[in-house]
Amino acid sequence: MTRQRLLEAAVACLAESGWAGSTVSVVAERAGVSRGAAQHHFPTREDLFTAAVEYVAEQRSTALRELPAQDRASVVAALVDLYTGPLFRAALHLWVAASNEPQLGSRVTELEARVGRETHRIAVQLLGADESRPGVRETIQGLLDMARGLGLANLLTDDGVRRERVVAQWTALVEGALR
């Protein structure tokens, strides 16, 4: 329970304040937990924030996997949504920080690979895609890359109107490729 509160507070903190403004103390205070208790669960800043992004990513994956069967347009919309909320912002801050901080780099690289593989698996399943057919795997990878790029475009301004049109068109292209 304490652990979960800390993880949720850590993602919110990272999303709002970035890596520079995110420390174990700040998160402990936000979660209403003593600094000692926070450090018992997460000895280092790197431990706390990588665990937090992983935890929230797993929650999102679980929610996605439990979606009822839907048409492909709804699936694509749900996948794109993965990259527009606080989790994406938090992950982006962690990712960018990791590109300059060696002690964070290898951990975030591993985390990203795990989360990326899982998201890909879920996308294949929800889209009912047959990856043994040529081009299908790359179609889905490119779709997820586009979703990540759309997330980035949404960072500073609300890009929702443009995004909706792009997603509609790319959904049609994906449908054609998966048929």
Add this chain to the structure above:
Amino acid sequence: MTRQRLLEAAVACLAESGWAGSTVSVVAERAGVSRGAAQHHFPTREDLFTAAVEYVAEQRSTALRELPAQDRASVVAALVDLYTGPLFRAALHLWVAASNEPQLGSRVTELEARVGRETHRIAVQLLGADESRPGVRETIQGLLDMARGLGLANLLTDDGVRRERVVAQWTALVEGALR
């Protein structure tokens, strides 16, 4: 000449050290320019780094616009390349910093809109796309979003092999949509 040296050093510094490690002094030293001279050209840190990203983005746009006529696969490859080098890394650091720093936010938002519009115009021209046809505009927007997402995927590890396959498949899908 001094101005240009400062701008190039600023992009390199931002790409390597991120926003936290990028100050006017650090860039002046890197460019072999006195701190006073640097501050004469760029009174604030925000001035220097937004001007630097804009300057390098304009150079890239000019180079792209001067490319000889090419097949669409080469054009898509050149567009994707925009998002994998030091300029993209520098812009990404600036962008992510802007999401938490109000004095940077509005300037980077404007800069991004200008560079984004220009990149879109160049893409339309190089791809010989007819945007009066339904879906064409959104196809190109999605392609540039995908390119940005691929740039992000390349931040921590060399994603070149996977990227090449994704780009080949999506080039085929985009060609179909533009035909």
